[in-house]
Amino acid sequence: MPLVRHRTASRLAAGLALSPALLVLVVVYLGCTAWTVWISLTSSRMLPNSTFVGLRQYASLMGNERWQVSVANLAVFGSLFLIASLALGFLLAVAIDQRVRAENTLRSIFLYPYSMSFIVTGLVWQWLLNPGFGIEKMVRDLGFPSFRFDWIVRQDMVIYTLVFAAVWHAAGLVMAIMLAGLRGIDEDIWKAARIDGLPPWRVYLSIVIPMLGASFATAAVLLATSVVRLYDLSVAMTNGGPGVASEVPAKFVMDHLFERGNLGLATAAATSMLITVAAVVAPWLVWQSRRTRRAQA
C-alpha cells in the first residue's frame, strides 16, 4: 500500500516540523518557568541552592522598598500610558479619517516613533527634557526666566516623563490599529447616519466606538504587554533615577539577577510579574476564544 506509506511519511514530517516548537515550548517556556519558580522558593543568593524556604522570598520582596516603588511606578505608568495612548491614538485616527489632505504624510509622522527602539526614544527624551539644555532652557531663553520643566530630575515627577516618552512612541500604533478599524466600517453606515441626521460626533460616540471594541481590545493588550516588559526605556532615559524614583519591576529583576546577586529575590519578583500578566491576559484570551466560537456558531 504505497499510498498509506506516503501518508505516514507526511504525518511523520509534520510531527518533525513541529518538534522545534514543541521543544522550545517544553524546555524553554515551561522548563525555565518552572526552574525560575523553584529558585524563588529557595534561599538562593549569588548561586542557586536548593534550600526550600517557602514563600519567604516573596515576603521580603513585599517588604522591599525598591520593589514597592517599582510596582507603584508600573501601576501609575501603565494606567496613564494606556489611557493617554488609546485616547490620543483614537483621536488621531478620527482626525485622519476626515479625508484630510496629506493623509499619508501625517500617518508616517505619527507612526515613525514606533519603528525606533525604546533606547533611542529614551535617549532623545532625556536630551529634550534635560533642564539645562532642553525645553526648560529654551522657554526660559524665550523670556520666561521662571519657567520650570525639570520633571526628569524630580523624584516625584520623573515617572510622568516616562509616560510622555512612551506615549510619543506608541500613540501611532494605536492610530494605525484604529484607522484600520475605522476604514473597515461599512460606508453605508455613515450614509445611513447622515440620512438619520446624526451629527458626526454622535455617530462616533454612539455607533463607531461600540463597533471598534475589538480594535480597542487589541491595542490595549498590545500596549499592556509592553508595559509589563518596560525596561529599556527606564534604563536609557533615567537609569531608574533619580534615586530609585523611576525603577520598574523588570529592571528590579535584572539588577538583582546580574548586579546584586540575589537570585531568590529576583526570581520571586519575576514570578510575581508572571502572575500579574496572567491575571491580565487570561480574561482577554477567554473573551477572545468565546468571541471566535460565537462567530463560528
Place this chain on the structure above:
Amino acid sequence: MGKLCDVSIRGVEISFGAVRVLEKLDLDVAQSEFIVLLGPSGCGKSTLLNAVAGLIDVQAGQIWIGGKNVTWEEPKDRGIAMVFQSYALYPRMTVRGNMSFGLKVAGMPKPEIERRVKAAAATLQITELLDRRPAELSGGQRQRVAIGRALVRDAGVYLFDEPLSNLDAQLRAELRVEIKRLHQRLAATMIYVTHDQIEALTLADRIAVMKDRVIQQLGTPNEIYRRPANRFVASFVGSPAMNFLPGAFAVREGAPCFLSEGIAIPLNGYAFEASPQDGAPVELGIRPEHVEAGGGVPAKIEMVEPMGSDQLAWLRVGGHPLSMRLPAEACTVAGAAMQLRLPADKLNLFDAATGRRL
C-alpha cells in the same frame, strides 16, 4: 402619512475625479410613482440615487424634491428615507434602537417615536424582533429592519439602493412583494435601484434603463419589454433573453421584409419608427415566447431545456441560434425539423450600426 412629493432631477452631472459618472441627466418622478433605475453595474444608477439623497455632491444641475430645490441641502433636510444593500444597521443597537435613534437625536417626543416604531414594526411583522440585535437576525429580517428604519422617518420619498441583492432567491421574491404592498399602502414616491430586471418589471410604474452614464429608455415595464428603444435595452430586459438575428432590411415588391441567410421574414404590420434604406444592415430581435410554430421559416431543434411551467427549445435558423418557448406538454425531440412563424407585430428591428430601434 408623509407628505406626497415629486422628484425632479434637472441636468445633473457627476464626476469622480476625471471619470464622468453621469452625463447631463434629466428625470422627473411624479408623486406616488414607483420608479426603478435599472442597469448593469457601473452605469451610474447608484450614484444618481446617492445624489438624490444628498450623499454625493453634483457638479452641475439641480435636484428638486416636493417643489423645493434641495441641491445644497443636507440629506436629513430633504424629506427622504433610504434603504441600503448592506442593510447598514447600527450593529451595537437593538432593532428598536436602530429604528428610533435618528428620531431621538432629532428631538422628537418619546411617545411619538414609540408610536411610529410600533406602527412600522407591525407593518413589517418585526414586532417580536424589536429587542434583538442585528447580529441575531437573518438577512431577510435585517432588511426588514432597515426598511423599518426608513419607514419611521415618515418621508415623502423612499430611496432603495439594491435592497434585495444580498438575499437569496426565495427571500428576494418574498420581500419584493412586501415592498410592492408597502408602496400601495403608503402611496409615497419611491426610487429603486437594481440590476435585476425581474425586480424592475414587477415593481415599477416606470423603469429608467441606464447604461454608460445616461438613461437609455424611460417607460412603463410594458413599453420597456415590448418596445425597447435600442438593442441594449432589448437584450438587458427579459429572461430568457431576446433572440437576435443579423441581416438586412429590404423592400420586395413594395413590401418591407427582413433577409438573412436564406430566410425572408415579411415586415407587414411592423410599426416602424424610422424608415431604413433598402439593403441597410439591421438586427432582428424576437422574444422566445413570440416565436410561433407553423410558418414559412425552416428550423431545426438542437436542444430542449424543460423549465417546469414551460420548456425552452434551442433551434437553429439559417445558421443562427434561436430560442423558443413551448408549452410544457409539447412533444419536442432534439434533431427534429420544424417550421416557424415570426409575427411582424411582435418583432423588433434595430439599426446594426447604432443599435437604435427602427
Place this chain on the structure above:
Amino acid sequence: MSALAVTQPAGMRPRRLTPARIGVYAFLTVTALFFLTPLYVMLVTSLKPMEEIRLGAILALPRAPTLEPWIKAWSAACTGLRCDGISVGFANSVKILLPSVAASIAVGSLTGYALSFWRVCGAGLLFGALMIVAFVPYQIFIYPLVRVFAFAGINNSILGIVLIHTIFGLPTMTLLFRNYFASLPQELFKAARVDGAGFFRIFWSVMLPMATPMLIVAVILQVTGIWNDFILGLIFAGRENLPMTVQLNNIVNSTQGERAYNVDMAATLLTALVPLAVYFASGRWFVRGIAAGAVKG
C-alpha cells in the same frame, strides 16, 4: 423672477471651512509638530559643535554645521573602555540580525504551516500554549536560559543570541503564519495532496510562494524587532558581540565628565537609521505588519 432663478442653488455645494474642519487641521498640525520635534532636535543637535550646544536653543538650526560628531560617533566614541565608535555595534547588530531573521522566519513559517493544514495530535494545544507565552515577560526565562547556554558553551556568542532571537520570535512568527495559512482555502491543500505532494513539497512549492506578503511582513517585523532589541543582546550576546542599542546606551549613559551631546545624538540617529529606513521604505507594509502581529488569535 429671472433674478430669483439665477440665485437658485445648482451644481456643487459651496464649500465652507467649518470651525470643526479648522479644529481637525489644527489638532493634526500641533500633534504632528510634537511628533516631529524629537527627530528634528536629534538632527540639528548632531550637526552642531559643542560650543553652540552650550548656548542652549535646542530648536535653532546649526550656525556652523559640522559632520564631525557623526564621524566621531561612528568611529571614535567611547563605549566604556574602548573608543572605536558605534561602528562596532553596527557590525555586531548586522551579524546578529541576518541569521536571526532567517532562522526565526524559517522555523515560524514551517510551524505555522504544520499547525494550520496537518492534523497532528495536540496541535491545538501547542498553538494555544504558544499564544499564551507570547505575552510572558522575558525576565521569567532569563536566568535558567543563561545557565543552560553556559552549560552548552554557547553563552556570549553569536550563535547563542541567534538562538535566543529564534526562540523568542517563535510565538509571534507562528501566529502570523498560522493565521495567514488558515485564511487560505483548504481546497488548495487538498488539491496538492491529491496530486501526490508530500509535507515539505506542499510547503515549499505551494504554500510558501503564496505566503509572499506574509514573508514581507515577517521580515519587517523581525528586522525592526531584533535591531531594536536591547535586553536579550545585553545578556546573551557577550561582551564582544554587543549590538548597537547596547553600545549606544553605553556611549551615552556611561560617559564621565562633560557629555558630548552632539556625538550622542549622532550615535542615536545612526542606531535609529536601520528601522527608520525599513519603516519609510516599507510604507503600508509596516502598518500591515503590526496589524497582523497585533491580531493574535
